[in-house]
Amino acid sequence: MASFVIEGGHKLHGEIHPQGAKNEVLQILCATLLTSEEVTVTNIPDILDVNNLIQLLRDMGVKVSKTGIDSYTFKADTVDLNYLESDEFLKKCSSLRGSVMLVGPLVARFGKALISKPGGDKIGRRRLDTHFIGIQKLGACFNYDEERSVFSICAEHLEGTYMLLDEASVTGTANIVMASVLAKGKTTIYNAACEPYLQQLCRMLNRMGAKISGIASNLLTIEGVESLHGCTHRVLPDMIEVGSFIGMAAMTGSELTIKNVSHENLGIIPESFRRLGIRVEQRGDDLFIPEQEHYQIESFIDGSIMTIADAPWPGLTPDLLSVVLVVATQAKGSVLIHQKMFESRLFFVDKLIDMGAQIILCDPHRAVVIGHDRNFQLRAGNMISPDIRAGIALLIAAMSADGISRIHNIEQIDRGYQNIDQRLNALGARITRI
Ligand SMILES: CC(=O)N[C@H]1[C@@H](OP(=O)(O)OP(=O)(O)OC[C@H]2O[C@@H](n3ccc(=O)[nH]c3=O)[C@H](O)[C@@H]2O)O[C@H](CO)[C@@H](O)[C@@H]1O
Ligand SMILES: C=C(OP(=O)(O)O)C(=O)O
Numbered sequence: 112m113a114s115f116v117i118e119g120g121h122k123l124h125g126e127i128h129p130q131g132a133k134n135e136v137l138q139i140l141c142a143t144l145l146t147s148e149e150v151t152v153t154n155i156p157d158i159l160d161v162n163n164l165i166q167l168l169r170d171m172g173v174k175v176s177k178t179g180i181d182s183y184t185f186k187a188d189t190v191d192l193n194y195l196e197s198d199e200f201l202k203k204c205s206s207l208r209g210s211v212m213l214v215g216p217l218v219a220r221f222g223k224a225l226i227s228k229p230g231g232d233k234i235g236r237r238r239l240d241t242h243f244i245g246i247q248k249l250g251a252c253f254n255y256d257e258e259r260s261v262f263s264i265c266a267e268h269l270e271g272t273y274m275l276l277d278e279a280s281v282t283g284t285a286n287i288v289m290a291s292v293l294a295k296g297k298t299t300i301y302n303a304a305c306e307p308y309l310q311q312l313c314r315m316l317n318r319m320g321a322k323i324s325g326i327a328s329n330l331l332t333i334e335g336v337e338s339l340h341g342c343t344h345r346v347l348p349d350m351i352e353v354g355s356f357i358g359m360a361a362m363t364g365s366e367l368t369i370k371n372v373s374h375e376n377l378g379i380i381p382e383s384f385r386r387l388g389i390r391v392e393q394r395g396d397d398l399f400i401p402e403q404e405h406y407q408i409e410s411f412i413d414g415s416i417m418t419i420a421d422a423p424w425p426g427l428t429p430d431l432l433s434v435v436l437v438v439a440t441q442a443k444g445s446v447l448i449h450q451k452m453f454e455s456r457l458f459f460v461d462k463l464i465d466m467g468a469q470i471i472l473c474d475p476h477r478a479v480v481i482g483h484d485r486n487f488q489l490r491a492g493n494m495i496s497p498d499i500r501a502g503i504a505l506l507i508a509a510m511s512a513d514g515i516s517r518i519h520n521i522e523q524i525d526r527g528y529q530n531i532d533q534r535l536n537a538l539g540a541r542i543t544r545i
Contacts, residue, residue: 114519115532118541119491119512122402123365125538129353129372130156130529131181131346135308137209138285139315139344140164143173143185144216145289146319148341153182155346159526160207167203167210170194192221201227201261207526208232211242212282215289218251218264228260232498232523235454235475241276241283246290248274249298271296271335279304279329279423285312292321294335303331306424307347307376318342348373351430352528353398354380355503358434359535360400361389362441362511364485367538369398378425383435386417387442405484408444416479420449429453433504436460440468440489441511442482449477459501462494463508491516499527506531510540
């Protein structure tokens with residue numbers, strides 16, 4: 112278990128480039144299975160979850176070549192379907208959440224998919240009903256082997272239909288879209304998730320010959336086609352990284368330029384930080400965060416306390432609430448953080464409370480933060496990172512704290528942030544990996 116040792120209290124200065132988006136690339140990599148032709152993907156981040164999925168594709172027989180620092184080609188002309196039955200495959204699937212999206216493409220192209228309970232952050236119940244009910248509606252059979260925790264899906268052919276999803280699941284929508292592009296006839300998906308990750312996936316599939324309309328809305332219509340062909344796809348900058356850097360700049364009182372953020376795809380993220388009083392200036396496609404000693408949380412128009420809550424896109428992504436929460440600990444004013452989607456994502460606040468933050472955890476979903484307005488600097492701490500986003504929030508807290516902190520289990524941070532220690536040290540942070 113690797114750790115970070117962080118000397119707090121150093122301001123950052125300069126420019127940082129966000130990596131490619133983790134949650135998009137996981138979808139895109141799975142989609143390469145939908146064609147026997149070559150697919151080129153660029154701006155792939157060098158992070159654990161992505162590297163594990165690339166290795167899994169290789170193990171399945173996909174020809175993978177690294178063609179540049181962040182670009183790869185994939186050619187799934189032969190896929191070893193027997194490998195899907197192996198304990199090795201099933202064990203590897205359970206190391207990351209993104210592996211669940213192998214199901215849609217596999218069942219669409221080869222009529223068969225197996226998957227073990229996928230991994231990912233332990234942040235509460237993460238059910239897969241939406242995925243499997245949707246794929247069953249297309250005509251696939253489904254079985255869950257409780258003893259082995261293995262889901263298996265088979266289909267001689269898939270047929271388009273209308274479906275109203277029980278929730279706008281991000282990976283669930285991606286799975287159903289990837290299954291339906293090769294189904295016979297028309298599929299309509301209502302209450303579809305429409306995060307930029309999904310918009311990107313649908314645009315890529317259309318470049319491969321799919322016929323998807325309604326992109327960026329919650330009503331997708333897909334006319335099935337016989338086969339798909341190769342294409343080139345560039346992954347968007349990671350909006351969660353962009354948000355994490357905004358929070359980091361504010362909390363450490365630093366001036367930072369975040370380069371080439373793809374502003375049109377950030378949705379409500381910049382505005383959510385502005386509501387905490389943080390100045391976020393758009394300069395072309397960059398974001399400039401000026402050095403700010405104080406930032407004051409807005410109240411609602413009626414004077415009541417600000418609430419920041421997650422919601423399916425175009426609402427605020429739940430993946431940024433941990434960062435919003437940590438940044439609020441040094442704001443002027445109070446805010447209610449309401450994590451509606453996940454049940455166990457706020458428990459990390461105990462560690463912030465140990466560091467001196469003023470937080471009341473009301474229940475597993477809600478925490479009230481009373482900002483210090485920098486009248487009190489957080490104390491250094493010794494903590495374990497429970498999940499990716501709590502991990503980055505703790506790193507931000509440690510970078511602003513007085514003294515030397517330690518964060519253990521940083522593999523959780525590495526799952527989602529590329530070389531984060533080196534990139535931040537280049538801006539003036541003092542982080543050592545041990
Ligand atoms: C690999 C990947 O892409 N992971 C992301 C994906 O996970 P993932 O696709 O697994 O998450 P889902 O969108 O399925 O659901 C996330 C959670 O929100 C709940 N839920 C979802 C939709 C809804 O309308 N109402 C509701 O309550 C679900 O029950 C679940 O507890 O989307 C999540 C929600 O943005 C992000 O946190 C994850 O980073
Ligand atoms: C929850 C996350 O990831 P995953 O779905 O891969 O666990 C995340 O990226 O914040």
